[in-house]
Amino acid sequence: MGNPKAFITIPRKEAGYRPVLERVTDFEEVEQALSQEERKVQASRCMDCGIPFCHWACPLGNRMPEWQDMIYKGKWKEGVEILHETNNFPDFTGRVCPAPCEKSCVLALHEAPVTIRENEASVTEIAFLEGMIKARPPRHRTGKKVAVVGSGPAGLAIAQQLNRKGHAVTVFEKDKSPGGLLRYGIPNFKLDKKVIDRRLRQLEEEGIVFRTSTEIGKDISGAEVMSRFDAVCLAVGAGKPRDISPTGRELEGIYFAMDFLSQQNQLILGEPLTHTGKISARDKHVLVIGGGDTGSDCVGTSIRQGAAKVTQIEILPKPPVGKNSSTPWPHSYPNVLKTSSSHDEGCERRWLLNTIEFKGENGTVKEAVVEEINWQKAENGRLTMVGTGKTETIRADIVFLALGFVHPIHEGLLDELGVVYDVRGNVAVDRESRSSVANVFATGDAVMGASLVVKAIASGRKVAECVHQMLTEEKD
Structure with missing residues (x-):
């Protein structure tokens, strides 16, 4: 902690938005950015509390005090690496997360929490601009194949985690382009789709295969998917509107x-x-x-x-x-x-x-x-x-x-795979996120109902561990 008094002497400063009369004429992102020096100053406001409620409130368990300190010291690469240890896509959450971390920041008692969400977006942007974020393909392959159905935040997270474990991952997406809710549900003025595309390029370079415009039960049968893959992960979201x-x-x-x-x-x-x-x-x-x-x-x-x-x-x-x-x-x-x-x-x-x-x-x-x-x-x-x-x-x-939304849009998918869903229409799973069908798992909104992008990523990471454990046990 480089500046223990910054939270007293330095006020919270947000980047703010582009002028109204300018931004309503286009669909470009509305949020502006602070300079690197201003961002370092804002990061210095983190008090490194004895009990970091920000860490506790984050569904991903991001270690805010650690990477805030890295930003304050200008160690952008170290900062984004700490972020990536718990969050696959801080460039997404840095734009669209409601920031429960900030709501739990001790400085929120004075309505001036650390600008955690903006800092998260900024450190990721700097890391991309300076070439710090690169593809990390696995050194060895396990020979196991995993199908991920759905390419929203949960699907992308589980795909990246399992691919980095060495499993061959194919992502099936019924829409023309990957991204799910991120691409088709969130307006460009909040999340520019170029931000998604650069992450997809990284995932492809790491070895993940995307099969778009492919609907299970229509373009490929559930039986074929089950026969070709050692595990299937359902990340179809909760798109049925109320x-x-x-x-x-x-x-x-x-x-x-x-x-x-x-x-x-x-x-x-x-x-x-x-x-x-x-x-x-x-x-x-x-x-x-x-x-x-x-x-x-x-x-x-x-x-x-x-x-x-x-x-x-x-x-x-x-x-x-x-x-x-x-x-x-x-x-x-x-x-x-x-x-x-x-x-x-x-x-x-x-x-x-x-x-x-x-x-x-x-x-x-x-x-x-x-x-x-x-x-x-x-x-x-x-x-x-x-x-x-x-x-x-x-x-x-x-x-x-x-x-809001009530449950996944099944469109015959769950029936095609023989998967049981509960009275709310969500996929029924056990504690290991397994569905009623062997080797079929479910994650994200398809299980918990419509929720936050940050929770979907957290769910994807958790289920990836369950799938990896199952595949590892089978190999042994």
Whole structure:
């Protein structure tokens, strides 16, 4: 720890975003970067606490104090190497992670935690620019073959970990390009796809084979996959969107958020559109139902497409600003108001509204009727939604449902492989992440439901160890 008083003398400084009037005209990343010297100064604020809650809160167990110290000392290579010991893709998490590490930082008590997420992105960028990150193919091959189904963050993590153990890994992806949620779900203004592509080049140089536009059960049978590979790892995500059923739900112009977001990414990539018909917010009054990150992404994308107005509604109460006594540090992720870069670009946000009806003209949605609600605690302690009877009509030329996801989109895959899934629709696994079928494992959102990119990577790394142990035992 080079500067034990920096957290007292140096204030938190964020890189900030590009000017609003500039960034809404394109889909380039909105976040700016500090200089290397400024980044070193920010890293010096890490106190190297006796109990590093940041390390405890990180699903990957990243050792923040160690690599912060390396950044402070200008040892970028050592810093990124420490990061890579626990995180395969800090360039992804450095951009899209909600940073539970920062929420648990001791300095968060004063609402000025170390800029861990930004530091993570910066040290990785410097490492790539200066050629510090290179392919690490295994020296020896074990003769074992592994199929990974799905190329999102969990699939890529398990593929890299198993490949580096010497196993031959083939990744099957039903879409045209690898990346899963990273490529098709997260807007470019948060994660430029060039960031994904350079990692994919590294993985290919390490020996991983990618078979895109290949769907198990359609382009290749489950029986063939099972016969050709010693282990199969399911990393298919949790892409089944949650729906609602107000009167008028069948009207045209009401879309799931991911259909909208993935299509915009396909347009930028120049790929064929998987959704029938172009979904455009241009010159329309947009209603986004759902107040989370996916809803925020719909807001930013609608604004860039030229929406006339964007309204985002949420069924839950408006969180407090700054601190929330009901989610105390460091045990709980703070439930506080989150204002994203997209919200700053122009959006009306409303809370405690439940959609009860859609109205339309000529079969196309034009309005949404919403009711103000309250949440009351029932005798069993659970919160119950109670309508107030007060309704309101919101103009809605187009509606995006950003209500989260319920389980994997099976599309016959699990039945094709004979894999059992639980009542929630997620793949059922034991403690070693094995499914009901021998040598078939599952990881990421397919098991735990929709979650964070950082948790998916952590899950992939964990399951890779289980698969490696099984393959090693078979070899012995």
